[in-house]
Amino acid sequence: MSPTTPTRRALTRRSVLGTAGLLGAGTLTGCGIPSAYVAEERRSAPDRSGDEPRLVFSNWTQYIDADDDGRRPTLDAFTERTGIAVTYTEDINDNDEFFGKMGPVLIQGTDPGRDLMVVSDWMAGRYVSLGWVQTLDRVNLPHVTAHLDPQLAAPAFDPGRRRSVPWQSGITGIAYNRKELGRELRSTADLWAPDLKGRVTLFAGLDEALGLLMLAHGADIAAFTADDAHRAMDQVQKMVDTRHVRRFTGNDYTSDLASGAALACQAYSGDAVQLMAENPDLDFVVPEEGGELWAESLLVPNRAGHKRNAEQLIDHYYQPEVAAELAAAVQYICPVPAAREVLAASGEKEKAELAEHPLVFPTEEMRARLHTMRDVTSAERPVLHKVWGRITGV
Template sequence: MAELDRRTVLKGVGGAAFVGVSAAALKYGFNTPDQKQNPADRMAKDVSATDKRLVFSNWPEYIDEDDGKYVSTLSQFEKDTGIKVQYTADVNDNNEFFAKVKNQLGSGTSTKRDLFALTDWMAARMIQVGWIQKLDASKVPNLHANIIDSLAKPEWDPKRDYSAPWQSGLTGIAYNKSKAGEIKSFSELISRKDLKGRVSLLTEMRDTMGFMLLIEGADPENFTDAQWQKATDRLAKAKGDGQFRSFTGNDYVQDLASGNVLACEAWSGDIANAGDENLVWIPPEEGIIIWADNMLIPNMATHQDNAEKWINYYYEPEVAAKLANYNSYICPVKGAQEAMEKVNPDNVHNELIFPTEKTLAKTHRFMALDEAQIRTYEKDFSDVTGS
């Protein structure tokens, strides 16, 4: 009997201990800390002078390359400065790259990168939580002198203290003209019966919802909750009707070319680079979403000076013209259009590289969001696209 009682007691004690330890582990073992940093505290010693290197992470197919006699902008930079550039195309997606560097930046350790390029909203988010080092204005005079007006004062970095656009681009509509009739507006894209089930939209909330807000007559840069609600409802309705084939990231061109998708929301340069004459990109009647990918120096970068030299170099009009000529995205540098005369006269009036004032007047940005708003809007958007 005594043995039995003891066993029961032991079991009880053991069970309680297990529950207690589990509860404690759950309560305290897995919380995630606040990731906010103070960039001033996270400045590493600059070794640019002794270690002549620069580590840069950028998006794929975003820079010109040496080709026969042609000397790329990067090679020219290395030649001029003696700095060896480790250029890696490992940014495929803002969220994905964010996940890649989140732990280091959040805990104040080095990402082993000196520079990376992210889209406006992600750049804003990182600057907001103090993960990005301030640029020394005296070392990037070209940036402040030459940046085009439309990109000079974003709400999230009004003086371009932290960021420098690498390239800018437009979001609009692309369609396969051999298979679909002409499309003029985004509202046609989300409602035309002949396109039903053959349309893809982008998973980038700011692009897609930007257009939805425009359809509602709202300003993506300044909209109300009611307008947001109407815009998401309209998107949900179209989705429920089976209008959309998919919500995609970078991979929409393939489906468009193969004919599974007849028309889609698309980025300007992608279609120009695809080299398929049946694929056309148009600015929708409602307006155009404009965005930029921004070079940022993360906390604990050790070659700030070299990074600033790089930024300054790419804000020379001749260099910028060469780069834009290669990748057909909007050039953020004043004077590059004139410089383009020498590089490639055909592209001087290419609207994709040098949009006219008239075009730029139709462009819209998405309003800057704080962390809580990001969560709310991303969630509302995902609830529509993901269900």
């Protein structure tokens, strides 16, 4: 296990509407606040890439390769090859928090102070719908065109990936203690078995929890309806009323599972790689009825002054050799399937084993059970958040 393997950074997201919910409506002119939507002609700034060989890249913590001296080899290789210096900042801690910080700047049309950023796809959908990010020039992204995982190529919020490119990906499924439970779990419905009463945790965030729960009821989460969402939430309400659900969690679900306080939980594949390495009694399953495939994606915000440099960096990470180095470090699902062959041929035992890990390079059988969820619209969000907040107590 790589020493740089992260715990899940992003998923302690607030479930309240807050700034993100308000701005998601797109227009606040009736309140004397300018419309949140930014028209196409106001999105770009003069590109200084040719005169200024640099860019600023905002990311989550522990989401890139790093050596013992704190250097980031794949970024250093980019600078050495292109001459473009990268100011790398780990200033994203929560999707909603970062959205609230970026919102006023992007609405006003001022310099965002960064040329590239990574957010979860459900949040990227808001940036795209509000017109807060620039359209990428695909001419500058030949490796993305050649190597992007087809299963991540056409999210509902950005068909054709014209404004976003996956950084890393993952699965929402079920983690459980197979030894203590004494049997396998095969479906989300198995979480409701009587002997798991009080030993199950679910995600507190609506956007994190809902997809897997709707899949359990046979919904098409790429085109789910309000009825699909309420049917799933009604089931959870019953489990809360009977004290079957121990609690709703963010990142801290991993501690409940590790300590034995929880025997089964909603979980992320990236965490599961690390958890199973530390405790072989634990297992992770993509339910028979399906698991949710998600991504966290690179975006170029409006008015960024080094767009072409940012596009060069995006494309750098889609070279299979570079993608392989990043995958070996972070151990999430690699959005570049061709990186698997690079790792397999590396001659290094750990990397060769990683090439065969289904939670980094999913098998075709597993892929057949993965589904991507459309984002919750600004019109749907108030009602769904109200119901989910009542259930979770958040």
